[in-house]
Amino acid sequence: KIKRLVAQLNDGEEWSCALSSAGPGEFMVMVSKARLDAHGLRVGSLAQMSLRPDTSRYGMPVPEALAEVFA
Incomplete structure (x- = not known):
């Protein structure tokens, strides 16, 4: 079960993040303002x-x- 991820937005800098539940069978990654x-x-x-x-x-x-x- 993968919960910790490395994310990259539009080929920018990578950052560590978590996979969070967004409801039954749905998941999300938070992206700061x-x-x-x-x-x-x-x-x-x-x-x-x-x-x-x-x-x-x-x-x-x-x-x-x-x-x-x-x-």
Whole structure:
């Protein structure tokens, strides 16, 4: 069951996100207003989004020195 994803909007910068339930059999990924604004989009705009499983250990980029502290 994949819940953590890496998303990319309109070939922009990738970010870590979560797959959330939007009702029976429906799912969503939250996109912040700041991210929409950065791409010149608004609610209801059409955009291309790519998603892939986040296979990182912590679900986000972690500096190597901090990862050593967690180990």
